[in-house]
Every structure is written in structure tokens, then in C-alpha cells.
Amino acid sequence: MAEHNPFPGENNTGHVWDDNLRELKNPPPRWWMLGLWASILWVVGYSLLYPSWPVGQEPTPGILGWSQMKEYQEGMAQVEAKRAKFEDQIKGMSANEILADPGLKQYTLASAKVLFGDNCSACHGSGGQGNPGYPVLADDDWLYGGTTAKIAESIAIGRQGAMTPHKDILTEAEIDTLAKWTVQMAETNGEGGSEEGWNLFKTKGCTACHGQSGNGVLAELPGGNIVTVGAANLTDGIWRFKPGGYESARYTIVNGVNQPSNPDARNAVMPAFGQTGQLTDQEIKKLVVYVHELGGGQ
Ligand code: HEC
Ligand code: HEC
Structure with a gap:
């Protein structure tokens, strides 16, 4: 070539x-x-x-013996070791003591956020902002009280407020007056309820659960504790049952709340997480701190 x-x-x-x-x-x-x-x-x-x-x-394993899995497990062990220190400390403390310790409080809030997401947010919303039929936890309006003791009780033994259905107790006109009165109360922070409404409220047994002033509180004890049966505060403009307003109030007064014999009654059941074994005491304690810090702890 x-x-x-x-x-x-x-x-x-x-x-x-x-x-x-x-x-x-x-x-x-x-x-x-x-x-x-x-x-x-x-x-x-x-x-x-x-x-x-x-x-x-x-x-092939390689001379150094490194593996991704091993690195992950070592990392996890380090995290666990750090956690164990906090977990041990928390074990011996009350929720109030944890709240008073900034470091432990921060750890507890971070760890309880996951617990809240897994166990509570389906009903109470991811930030405790509530859902139709489920109360807001991120405010200072409490059905049962916002001290750590009351919150712990709510989570551990559950809650189930009951209200009598009034369809056979009151006349149509009385129900109408009370439903209107409820709306007036909600719109004026408890100042502007009609006299007619107040009279019925005080004479038809409502005060036994909703309190003399309609705010749901039967007695106030020292230390921020309140005595309630979980009846809604009718003076704060926050509707416990959506959409709120006249029809909604009327429906509650007619059908009541949590009445096994009345399928039309409102349902309001907070599960007893301590009794079902779904959460340990330690987890409940963390959640108490978390709920307390959502905005309205007392
Ligand atoms: C199945 C729905 C549901 C789940 C899940 C649930 N709750 Fe509740 N919770 C309720 C209802 C309904 C009420 C109101 C009960 C009543 O009206 O008597 C309530 C009430 C409460 C209260 C009392 C509020 C107050 O104003 O006094 C607290 C505190 C609370 N829940 C915390 C939690 C925490 C923490 C979790 C997660 C461990 C949780 N809840 C999970 C439905 C739920
Ligand atoms: C046996 C106790 C009890 C009695 C008596 C009672 N209530 Fe209630 N009421 C409750 C409870 C408990 C709730 C619901 C609170 C919850 O589950 O969150 C409630 C809720 C309501 C609501 C709904 C408020 C909202 O924000 O959606 C209205 C309105 C109401 N009650 C009005 C009345 C009126 C008017 C009377 C008297 C005719 C009355 N209640 C008597 C316990 C009672």
C-alpha cells in the first residue's frame, strides 16, 4: 500500500x-x-x-471493610447514644420540669413532633390547628384545661364530652331562641346574648355544663386549673362544631353530643392513648410538653 x-x-x-x-x-x-x-x-x-x-x-468486600450499611449503622448508633442521654434525663422528670429546662424542652419538642404527626394530626391537624369536629390545640381555649396535668389526662384517659339532646325537652321556639342566643354570644364575646336567651340558658339546665357565664368553666382553682365537663365555651366566638352559626348551634342543641342512643348526635371522642397502650408514659409526657407549647398552655 x-x-x-x-x-x-x-x-x-x-x-x-x-x-x-x-x-x-x-x-x-x-x-x-x-x-x-x-x-x-x-x-x-x-x-x-x-x-x-x-x-x-x-x-467483593474490599480491604478497608467499609460499607454503606456499616456507616449508616454507626451513624444511627451515634444518634441513639445522644438520644439515650436525653431520654434518661426526661424519664425522671415531670412535664413542668422539662418545660423549665430549655435544652431538654427543645429536644422533647423535636422528638414529640414526630409522635404528634403519627398519632394526633389526623384529627387535630398537623400543627394542632384543628379540623371540623376536632378541637384546636394551638390556642388557649380549652375544653378540659391547658395545664400539663389536664393535657396529660386528656391524652392518657381520653375525653368524651356529652351533651343531652334537647329535642324532647325544649319547644321549637325555645330551641330557636337559644340557637340565636348562641350566635349573639359568639359574635359579641359573650356580652350580647338576648335576655330571653339568658333566661332559658339559666333555667333549662345549660349552666350545669356550660357554667354560669357560658364559658364552659364550672369553677376556677388556683394554679390555672379549671373544673369542666368539657362543654364548649360559648363566649369566645370559636365554634367547636363546624360550620358554626345558627343552624350548627341548633343542630347541637336538638341532637346533643356523644349520645349512643341518638345516631344524629355530634361525635366527639378523643381516644385514650394511655389505656390502649398505643403510647408509653414517656411518649405521653413528651406530647404533653408539645401540646402545651403549641400556643395555649397554662
Ligand atoms: C380520632 C380523633 C382524635 C385523635 C387521633 C386524637 N384526638 Fe385529641 N381530641 C379529639 C376530640 C374529638 C377531642 C374533644 C373531645 C370532646 O369534645 O370531649 C379531643 C380533645 C383533645 C384534648 C383536649 C383539648 C381541650 O380543649 O381540652 C387534647 C389535649 C388532645 N385531644 C390531644 C391529643 C393528642 C396529643 C393526640 C395524639 C396523641 C390526640 N389528641 C389524638 C379527637 C382526637
Ligand atoms: C350535660 C352537659 C351539657 C348540657 C346540659 C348542655 N350542654 Fe351544650 N355542650 C356540652 C358539651 C360537652 C358540648 C360539646 C363540647 C365538645 O365536645 O367539644 C356542648 C356543645 C354545645 C354547643 C356547640 C357549640 C359550638 O361551638 O359548636 C352549643 C351551641 C351548646 N352546647 C348549647 C347548649 C345549650 C343552649 C344548652 C341548654 C339547653 C346546653 N348546651 C346544655 C355539654 C352540655
């Missing part, structure tokens, strides 16, 4: 097309070859040191 090479002396392979297109034999640049050899060495070195070649189900 070389003898037919029209470009003798040129560093070509002798392959020529269309008279002058030819294939040259220039070596790759030196830096490129060095890079190629270096990368080959690197692959060999890496595959000796680290898990690499798939053999059966497992890769």
Missing part, C-alpha cells in the same frame, strides 16, 4: 479515500495517556480497597 501512498513521508496509515482524505497515526497527547493510565490504576486501587465487583449476591 505504501508504494501507492500519494503522501509519502507523512505519518499516515496508508488509507486514502477520494484522492486526499487519509487516516493519520498521530499518538494521543501525553497528558491524555497519563490520565488514562492514572485512571486505570485508580480503578484497580479502588476495587481492592472498597466493595466493588459483584460476586453472587454480594460485592
Whole structure:
């Protein structure tokens, strides 16, 4: 071929097309070859040191014995060790003591956030902002009280406020007056209920549960504790049952709340997490701190 090479002396392979297109034999640049050899060495070195070649189900282990799983487990063990320190401390403390210790409080809130998401947010909303039929936990309006003791009780033994259905106790006109009175109360923070409404409220047994002033509180004890049966506060403009307003109030007065014998009654059941064993005492304690700090703890 070389003898037919029209470009003798040129560093070509002798392959020529269309008279002058030819294939040259220039070596790759030196830096490129060095890079190629270096990368080959690197692959060999890496595959000796680290898990690499798939053999059966497992890769070759590598001289260093490193594995992703091992690194993950070591990381988890470190986290656990850190956690254990806090968990041990919390075990011996009351919710109030945890609240008074900024470091422990911060740890408890972070850890309870997950518990709240898993166990509570389906009903109370992810930030405790409530859902139709489920009370807001992120405010200072409490059915049962916002001290740590009351919150703990709510979570551990559950709650189920009951209101008598009044459809056979009151006349249509009385029900109408009371439903209107409830709306007036909600709109004026308990100042503007009609006299007619107040009279019925006080004489038809409502005060036994909703309190003399309609705010749901039967007695106030020292230390922020309140005595209630879980009856809604009718003076704060917060509707316990949605959508609120006249029809909603009327429905509650007619049908009551949590009445097994009346399928039309409102349902308001807070599960007893301590009794069902769904949560441990330690978890409940963390949740008490969390709920207390959502906005309205007393
Ligand atoms: C199945 C729905 C449901 C779940 C889940 C639930 N709750 Fe409740 N919770 C309720 C209802 C309904 C009430 C109101 C009960 C009543 O009206 O008597 C309530 C009431 C409460 C109260 C009392 C509020 C007050 O104003 O006094 C607290 C505190 C509370 N829940 C915390 C929690 C925590 C913490 C969790 C998670 C461990 C949780 N709840 C899970 C439905 C639920
Ligand atoms: C046996 C106790 C009890 C009696 C008596 C009672 N209530 Fe209630 N009431 C409750 C409870 C408990 C709730 C619901 C609170 C909860 O579950 O969150 C409630 C809720 C309500 C609501 C709904 C408020 C809202 O925000 O949606 C209205 C309105 C109401 N009551 C009015 C009355 C009136 C008017 C009377 C008297 C005719 C009365 N109640 C008598 C216990 C009672």
C-alpha cells in the first residue's frame, strides 16, 4: 500500500479515500495517556480497597471493610447514644420540669413532633390547628384545661364530652331562641346574648355544663386549673362544631353530643392513648410538653 501512498513521508496509515482524505497515526497527547493510565490504576486501587465487583449476591468486600450499611449503622448508633442521654434525663422528670429546662424542652419538642404527626394530626391537624369536629390545640381555649396535668389526662384517659339532646325537652321556639342566643354570644364575646336567651340558658339546665357565664368553666382553682365537663365555651366566638352559626348551634342543641342512643348526635371522642397502650408514659409526657407549647398552655 505504501508504494501507492500519494503522501509519502507523512505519518499516515496508508488509507486514502477520494484522492486526499487519509487516516493519520498521530499518538494521543501525553497528558491524555497519563490520565488514562492514572485512571486505570485508580480503578484497580479502588476495587481492592472498597466493595466493588459483584460476586453472587454480594460485592467483593474490599480491604478497608467499609460499607454503606456499616456507616449508616454507626451513624444511627451515634444518634441513639445522644438520644439515650436525653431520654434518661426526661424519664425522671415531670412535664413542668422539662418545660423549665430549655435544652431538654427543645429536644422533647423535636422528638414529640414526630409522635404528634403519627398519632394526633389526623384529627387535630398537623400543627394542632384543628379540623371540623376536632378541637384546636394551638390556642388557649380549652375544653378540659391547658395545664400539663389536664393535657396529660386528656391524652392518657381520653375525653368524651356529652351533651343531652334537647329535642324532647325544649319547644321549637325555645330551641330557636337559644340557637340565636348562641350566635349573639359568639359574635359579641359573650356580652350580647338576648335576655330571653339568658333566661332559658339559666333555667333549662345549660349552666350545669356550660357554667354560669357560658364559658364552659364550672369553677376556677388556683394554679390555672379549671373544673369542666368539657362543654364548649360559648363566649369566645370559636365554634367547636363546624360550620358554626345558627343552624350548627341548633343542630347541637336538638341532637346533643356523644349520645349512643341518638345516631344524629355530634361525635366527639378523643381516644385514650394511655389505656390502649398505643403510647408509653414517656411518649405521653413528651406530647404533653408539645401540646402545651403549641400556643395555649397554662
Ligand atoms: C380520632 C380523633 C382524635 C385523635 C387521633 C386524637 N384526638 Fe385529641 N381530641 C379529639 C376530640 C374529638 C377531642 C374533644 C373531645 C370532646 O369534645 O370531649 C379531643 C380533645 C383533645 C384534648 C383536649 C383539648 C381541650 O380543649 O381540652 C387534647 C389535649 C388532645 N385531644 C390531644 C391529643 C393528642 C396529643 C393526640 C395524639 C396523641 C390526640 N389528641 C389524638 C379527637 C382526637
Ligand atoms: C350535660 C352537659 C351539657 C348540657 C346540659 C348542655 N350542654 Fe351544650 N355542650 C356540652 C358539651 C360537652 C358540648 C360539646 C363540647 C365538645 O365536645 O367539644 C356542648 C356543645 C354545645 C354547643 C356547640 C357549640 C359550638 O361551638 O359548636 C352549643 C351551641 C351548646 N352546647 C348549647 C347548649 C345549650 C343552649 C344548652 C341548654 C339547653 C346546653 N348546651 C346544655 C355539654 C352540655
